[in-house]
Amino acid sequence: MIARLRKWGLQGNLKTAHIVFLGIIAAASFTAAQEPSTPETTAGIFKEKCAPCHGDDGAGTTLGIRLHVKDLRGKEVQAQSSKVLADTVSAGKGLMPAFGTRLDSDQIQKLIEYVRHMPQK
Numbered sequence: 551m552i553a554r555l556r557k558w559g560l561q562g563n564l565k566t567a568h569i570v571f572l573g574i575i576a577a578a579s580f581t582a583a584q585e586p587s588t589p590e591t592t593a594g595i596f597k598e599k600c601a602p603c604h605g606d607d608g609a610g611t612t613l614g615i616r617l618h619v620k621d622l623r624g625k626e627v628q629a630q631s632s633k634v635l636a637d638t639v640s641a642g643k644g645l646m647p648a649f650g651t652r653l654d655s656d657q658i659q660k661l662i663e664y665v666r667h668m669p670q671k
Contacts, residue, residue, distance in 0.1 A: 582615045592660040599649060600661070608668045617645050623671040 577671035597606065603614035608622030620627050627635070639658050649658070 552563060578643065584601050592657070592664045595653065595657055596664055599653070603646075609671075619646070621671055622665045623668045625671075628666070631659065632659070632666075635665070 563651035578586075601611070603611060603617060603619050604622055605611045605614060610619050610621055631640075636655070636658050638646070639653070639661060640648060640655075654660070
C-alpha cells in the first residue's frame with residue numbers, strides 16, 4: 551500500500567495517506583454490500599441450492615414441475631410454520647434432498663425468511 555501511495559506522490563503526507571487508505575476500504579466495503587447474489591448471501595444460497603428446482607421466483611422450473619415441487623409462493627407452503635419448513639429443508643422430503651448437512655441452522659432460517667418474503671401467488 552505504501553508503494554502505491556508513493557507512486558501517487560503521497561509519501562510525504564501521512565494524513566492524506568490515511569484518508570486515501572480509508573477511502574479505499576470504504577469503497578470496497580460499499581461494493582461488497584451491493585453484491586446481490588454471491589454464494590455466501592441468502593439469495594446466493596437460494597439460487598445455488600433451491601432455484602434449480604424451485605426457480606428464482608419460487609414457482610418451479612421445468613425440472614421442478616416434473617418432480618412435483620411445491621410453489622413456494624403458494625398458500626400451501628406459506629401457511630406452514632417456520633419449524634416445519636426448516637425441518638423439510640434440513641431433512642428433505644420426497645425427492646427433495648436433505649440440506650441439513652450442507653447448510654447450518656442459521657442459513658436454513660434465513661432461507662425460510664427469504665421464501666416468506668417472495669411475492670405471494
